[in-house]
Amino acid sequence: MKKIFDLLARENMCVLATDAGGKPHCSLMAYMLDRQGNALIMVTGKNSAKHKNMQANPNVCVMVDTRASFDKDQDENIQALTVTGTYGPQDPRDLMELTRAFLILHPRLKPLLDQEDTEFxxxxxxxxxxxxxxVESTFIELD
Structure with missing residues (x-):
């Protein structure tokens, strides 16, 4: 379990898959792990296709992997983590704290965070x- 959450905490980019009326829709996303380790926090525009998809069907899939940091000269494996989850809106009372924390990890996203229709x-x-x-795999189902 530690290996999984270390990977989630270390990486900060993922692919988010949503359902677009029965067809998959993938988006490259920046994320951060919440304090409890039971949710990924992301940001998007309220008018984006992914946001509309999640409003219609909150079931999503996320892939995080280590290929960007993979060193082929090292004796290590590329790791890929598939997370199934459920979309939920973020409590707006946490907006200032989330914005600060997100900008520390993802400063290049400031223009997105400055837009009015942006939502965590x-x-x-x-x-x-x-x-x-x-070959090696580990599956964990959470409550």
Whole structure:
């Protein structure tokens, strides 16, 4: 379990898959892990396709991987983490704190965070599948 949450805390980019009326829709997203470790926090425009998709169907899938930091000269495996989860709006009372924390991790997203129609949201983690190289896998279902 520690290996999984270390990976989630270390990486900060993912692919978010939503349902676009029965067809998959993928988006490259910046994220941060919430303090409790049971949700990923992301930000998007309220008029984006992904936001509309999540409003219609809150079930999502997220993939986080280590290919960007992979060193082929090291004796290590690329790790890929698939998270199934549920979309939920973020409590607006946390907006200032979230904005500060998000900008520390993702300063290049300031223009997005400055827009009026931007919204933070949470992906509550339901299950996690860690692939550690081509063969080894670990599956965890959370309550």
């Amino acid at each position: 949201f949470r992906v509550h983690i339901n299950s996690i599948l860690l692939l550690d190289g081509p």
